[in-house]
Amino acid sequence: MKKSIIISISFFIITAIFLGVYIHLKSEDRFTFKTMKVVKGDIAQTISATGTVNPVIIVNVGAQVTGKVLKLFADYNSIVKKGDIVAKIDPELYQSDIEEGNARLKTALANLESISKNISYAEAKVKNAGAEIKKETAGLAYAQKEYKRYVELFQKDLVSASERDQKELAYKEALARLESANAELNGQKANLSSKKADYEASFSQVKSAEAALDRDKTNLDYTIIRSPVDGTVVSREVDEGQTLTARMQTPLLFKIAEDLTKMQVNASIDEADIGRIKAGQQALFTVDAFPYTIFEGILKQVRIAPIIVQNVVTYDVIIEVENRELKLKPGMTANVTIMVEHESNVIKIPNEALRFIPPGNLKPEDRKPKDRKPGKKAGKKPGSKHSRYVWRMNKNGSLESVAIKTGISDGEYTGLVRGAVQEGDALATGALDKNGKPVISKKAGALPGAGPPLKVRFRGFRP
Numbered sequence: 001m002k003k004s005i006i007i008s009i010s011f012f013i014i015t016a017i018f019l020g021v022y023i024h025l026k027s028e029d030r031f032t033f034k035t036m037k038v039v040k041g042d043i044a045q046t047i048s049a050t051g052t053v054n055p056v057i058i059v060n061v062g063a064q065v066t067g068k069v070l071k072l073f074a075d076y077n078s079i080v081k082k083g084d085i086v087a088k089i090d091p092e093l094y095q096s097d098i099e100e101g102n103a104r105l106k107t108a109l110a111n112l113e114s115i116s117k118n119i120s121y122a123e124a125k126v127k128n129a130g131a132e133i134k135k136e137t138a139g140l141a142y143a144q145k146e147y148k149r150y151v152e153l154f155q156k157d158l159v160s161a162s163e164r165d166q167k168e169l170a171y172k173e174a175l176a177r178l179e180s181a182n183a184e185l186n187g188q189k190a191n192l193s194s195k196k197a198d199y200e201a202s203f204s205q206v207k208s209a210e211a212a213l214d215r216d217k218t219n220l221d222y223t224i225i226r227s228p229v230d231g232t233v234v235s236r237e238v239d240e241g242q243t244l245t246a247r248m249q250t251p252l253l254f255k256i257a258e259d260l261t262k263m264q265v266n267a268s269i270d271e272a273d274i275g276r277i278k279a280g281q282q283a284l285f286t287v288d289a290f291p292y293t294i295f296e297g298i299l300k301q302v303r304i305a306p307i308i309v310q311n312v313v314t315y316d317v318i319i320e321v322e323n324r325e326l327k328l329k330p331g332m333t334a335n336v337t338i339m340v341e342h343e344s345n346v347i348k349i350p351n352e353a354l355r356f357i358p359p360g361n362l363k364p365e366d367r368k369p370k371d372r373k374p375g376k377k378a379g380k381k382p383g384s385k386h387s388r389y390v391w392r393m394n395k396n397g398s399l400e401s402v403a404i405k406t407g408i409s410d411g412e413y414t415g416l417v418r419g420a421v422q423e424g425d426a427l428a429t430g431a432l433d434k435n436g437k438p439v440i441s442k443k444a445g446a447l448p449g450a451g452p453p454l455k456v457r458f459r460g461f462r463p
Contacts, residue, residue, distance in 0.1 A: 033358075035393050035426040036350040043348055043415045045341040045408040047276065051267030051319070053287065053332040055257035059229050062250035065089060065222045069242045074254060076236055080227040087225040087253055089244065094220040101213035108209045112202040119199055122192040129185035136178040143167070143174035231256040234330055257330065263323045265297060267336045268307065268314040276340045277302055283319045285336040290327055297321035299338060341408050348413035349406065353390045353427035358399055359439045390421065391428040399428055 067089040074086040150167040153159040235255035238244070244251040265285060269277055281299045286292075297319040307314045319336065321328070387406060391399045404419025421427075431439040 032432045033391075033393065033399065033428045034430040034432065036353060036429050038350075038421055038423055038425040038427060039348050039413075040345065040423045041348055042342065042344045043346055043408060043410050043413055044339050044343075045410060046337045046339050047269065047273045049267040049269050049273075049317075049336045049338065051265040051285070051317075051334045051336050053263055053265055053321075053328050053330060053334055055234070055260060055330055056262050056264050056320070057229075057258040058234065058330075059231070059256045059258060060252055061086065061225065061228065061254040061256055062252050063087075063089060063222070063225060063244045063246055064250065065094070065219050066244060066246045067091075067093065067223060069238050069240050069244065069253075070223075072236070072238070072240050074227075074233050074236070076233060078233040080231060080233060080256065082227055082230050084227045085224055086227050086233075087238075089223040089225070091220055091223040094216060094223060097216040098213065098220060101209065101216045105206065105209040105213055108202065108206040112199065112206050115195060115199045115202050119192065119195040122188065122195045126185065126188040126192050129181065129188045133178065133181040133185055136174065136181045140171070140174040140178050143171040147171040225253060227256060229256060229258045231258040232260055260326060260330075261322070261324050263321050263328050263330075264300070265319040265321060265334045265336060267317050267319060267334065267338075269302075269317050269338075271306075271313040271315065274302070274315045277315075277317060277338060282339045283336055284339070285319070285321075285334040287328065287332045287334055289329070289332060293327070295321055295328070295334075343408060343415050346407070347416035347421060347423060349390060349404070349416055349421065350427060350429060351409065351412060351414055352429035354388060354406070354414060356391060356428050356430060358391055358428065359431050390419075392421070393426040393428060 069087060070090045071088045072086070073084075073088070074080055078086075080086060147164075147167040147170070150159055150164045154161060154164040233254050234257045237252045237254065244253075265283070267283075277299065279299055279301060283297045283299050285295050285297065287295070299317055300320045301318040303316045303318070305316070307316060317338075319338075387404070389401045389403055392402050394400050402420050404421055405417040407415035407417045409415070433439050
């Protein structure tokens with residue numbers, strides 16, 4: 001009986017020993033932890049987009065007249081100056097129009113000269129008619145005076161009735177001649193007015209012929225196509241011998257970039273990100289032709305016109321960039337990163353440390369007494385000033401939780417806003433078992449304030 005009791009006690013002791021060993025193996029001592037150092041420096045939050053490199057100003061050079069392309073004086077990549085001849089259209093039709101216009105103008109001028117002479121003749125007739133009126137007016141006054149005198153003499157029986165009647169007849173004849181002279185003057189004035197009206201019509205014909213001739217000369221000038229700006233030809237749209245028709249739309253001949261040392265990137269920004277984009281922000285981008293060269297630019301304009309493609313809304317932003325080495329070519333695809341927020345000289349927490357959840361029985365409440373603030377009890381949850389936990393390796397080689405509040409992130413590091421983390425601290429980023437294999441905690445989401453793993457949304461350039 002006593003022997004069986006001893007055996008039972010020994011069994012329980014051995015069981016307890018094995019259980020202790022098992023619990024010990026399940027504790028944190030069976031794990032090794034990967035750590036990263038907390039660093040201090042600059043951190044930037046960015047937005048990524050895709051855009052196209054374009055010249056700041058590109059001028060479409062077209063033809064204003066119809067005709068056959070007689071000669072081209074520029075080609076792709078030609079450097080041209082303002083006023084240089086870049087193309088010539090067959091001028092034969094417009095030279096014929098000028099000759100016809102000259103003939104019409106000469107005819108109109110001859111007609112105007114003839115009418116002008118007629119006006120001078122009509123004015124002379126009006127003048128003569130006026131002089132005749134003066135003469136007849138004087139004759140009428142004399143005849144009237146003579147008639148009155150003979151009437152008085154007849155009343156005194158000094159002249160006969162026949163003599164008086166002769167004077168009366170002379171008076172009436174003078175009156176009729178004056179009326180005829182007035183009618184002649186009015187007729188000559190009417191004729192002069194008619195000639196002047198003809199002159200105005202003929203003068204209008206001369207002006208019309210001159211305008212038509214000027215238009216024909218202008219059209220002839222338009223057969224010579226000149227560069228409107230200093231720049232580089234980036235596109236040629238026609239060939240020699242091709243016939244152009246300038247009616248409803250101006251035929252395009254060349255595209256000339258005004259200054260290729262100054263370029264712009266047209267980038268499309270998603271509507272979810274456009275609220276953080278504003279003029280003046282720094283932009284960095286790369287192109288496939290120079291994958292290891294980072295080009296810098298300044299965001300100049302945020303265009304408010306939406307671009308909707310298959311219910312996806314984007315907005316066009318303009319980024320100015322210097323291109324003194326002429327590496328950037330029109331049409332290149334740019335991988336753009338716009339810096340929307342930047343902080344200097346801040347504590348940078350590795351994002352891997354923010355996502356780390358330790359295995360085993362460790363909890364955020366398992367903090368060392370030295371990390372507790374006076375008056376705070378162990379196990380008290382952090383207040384609203386903190387948002388998550390990180391796990392720091394202390395001097396004893398064990399983990400301790402530290403509550404922190406984080407700021408902006410560049411996808412690799414997150415800025416520290418508040419918390420007892422210093423530069424050089426080693427933060428746990430992963431756990432390895434005794435065989436060196438990664439251990440994934442089954443307690444994801446169980447840590448107060450930890451939240452879901454940080455999603456890396458934007459790609460950024462580290463300063």
